[in-house]
Amino acid sequence: MSKSSIIEGIVAPLPIANLDTDQIMPKQFLRGIDKAGLDRGVLYDLRFDGQGHPREDFVLNQPEFAQAPIILGGANFGCGSSREHAVWGLQQFGVRAVIASSFGEIFYSNAMNNGLMLVTVSEEDLRRLFAEAASSPSPMHVRVDVEHLEVSSATGTARFALSDRHRRMFMDGLDMLGASLLHLSSIKAFASRWQAENPWLKDLASTARIRIDRLPDAP
Known part of the structure; x- marks a missing residue:
């Protein structure tokens, strides 16, 4: 893990509440004994139809969002089973941060211990960010400042909370083993x-x- 305090880039809006880890990383991609290739399974059933063809209307299949490092998610993002593969897959897919109003508890721990930044904002700020994403003529750009615990976009700045341990781990590039x-x-x-x-x-x-x-x- 590399040291960092800033994550910035375009945001892929994914306004789905209770998006669980079974959807983030379906079970058929958990058969390997290592982490290789998990990016193929990320949100597979949302990205592809029953014949394996890409769904053109899905945000991450649209060229302007293909390399988005930040996901704007709905409430209770990452609920469901405890599979750590959901975190690893998102990271392999290029996602560095997820912004939502709440997260599944186990998913939150897995993400923070692996360096995937989860940004918990208020419902009001989340609605503002989704509204900005929907009205913007081009992909919305967001800056996440982990040191100062702020999320900035064209329409304003939102504060978010983070434990001192998780904040220091991220800024120093440490996973759970490194922190120990x-x-x-x-x-x-x-x-x-x-x-x-x-x-x-x-x-x-x-x-x-x-x-x-x-x-x-x-x-």
Whole structure:
């Protein structure tokens, strides 16, 4: 993950409330054992018809929105199952931020831990942004300032809330593992102290495995 505090670019409006992770990443794209190729599955049933032909009226199939780094979504975006693939797929598709008035809780955690910025604005600001997108003769341009927690467009600026941890992770380019490793010295100190206080539990699993391997085979 790269360090960043600004996300800006054109916005793809997707005014669908309760857009769940099954729609964002359908189940047939979860068969692989790695993250490769998940961009093909993003919003597949909205992007393609039953014969696999692109739906020309869908926003992300329109040339002017094809490379949009920001999605303007409806309330409760990302509800449903906990599949992290929905986040990975959106990132592979080129999406860097989603703006909505609310998000599914698990999706929110998955996104923020992977560096996909979720911007929670008020219902009033969301309606204003959708109205601007609908009336604009060209794709709307938005600037998300993570450091100052502001979303700016031609019609105004909206504030959004973000925890200090998630804000710092994004600005420093850290995923959850990287953020945890910042506390490595404290983690090691705790482990050493815990092992000193509970020596009989040190390497318990490996000790048990050795003892089991030494047992005679059953007749």
